[in-house]
Amino acid sequence: MKLAALQLRATGDRAETIRRAGELIDDAAAQGAEVILLPEFFAIPFVQPEPDLDYVKWAENIDGPSNTLAREKSAEHGITIVSSFFEGTELPGVYHNTVATFVKGEARGTYRKSHLPFSNGFPEKFYFRPGQEAPSVVDAGDVKVGTIICYERHFPELSRIVAMQGGDVLCVPVASASAPMKEVFQLELRAHAAFNQFFVICSNRVGLEGTKDYFGLSAVYGPEGTVLAQVPDGEEGVAVAEVDLEQMRASRMRRPFFRDRRPELYGALTEQY
DSSP states (O other): OEEEEEEBOOOSOHHHHHHHHHHHHHHHHHTTEEEEEOOTTTTSOOOOSSOOGGGGGGOBOTTSHHHHHHHHHHHHHTOEEEEEEEEEOSSTTOEEEEEEEEETTEEEEEEEOOSOOEETTEEHHHHOOOOSSOOOEEEOSSOEEEEOOGGGGGOHHHHHHHHHTTOSEEEEEOOOOOGGGHHHHHHHHHHHHHHHTSEEEEEOBEEEETTEEEEOOOEEEOTTSOEEEEOOTTOOEEEEEEOOHHHHHHHHHHSOTTTTOOGGGOGGGGOOO
């Protein structure tokens, strides 16, 4: 099986950005990718450091232009595409940072970002209501896929939930632009892969948007924490990696982290403070 991370430069022209995203999806599919991850809010500019009331103009419903592309390309190529979009609702002022997973053109699951930052130039709590459900796994045929979103990579409990549900691949769409965080960014993703013994796909934006310069480094990570494929910093493109799911599953027998867990000792993790 092949997994792909897509790296894209978003502009104020949503239709043009979506067109380019479609071309990159076609490129990844032509290389044999069966699971493709798009960056966080891939089709539109991301939030700036100062809250902006006009930003809500970018909101769309689950059948909006971002997911229309993902659904159509998923059906066209017979693959799985994980799409990130700014979800509007029928309730005035209520919005979510949401991911939809399409398998062969069918919407199989949605996840709303449950951990929202208001720090380091990302005032997401101003715009979005946090999701109320933990990440879950989508059955995509030969592979099980789960998703967490950007800031949530700082919370290892979430990726462990995906692993405990039998996830083979963790998708992490991000909008990461903090240059001092570049090393930690990659360290965290490698750690998620190694601790949970699964594959991680991370897709980032690239390029200057207002005051933010997105650094890219979109990649596929292996269950040993190694980088299997990566898009060069500062470029649009796709990183496609061939992976061996059976070898990954066998490694969980050689190093039985899940067998040796002691959940009865972890109560402090769920205590309310």
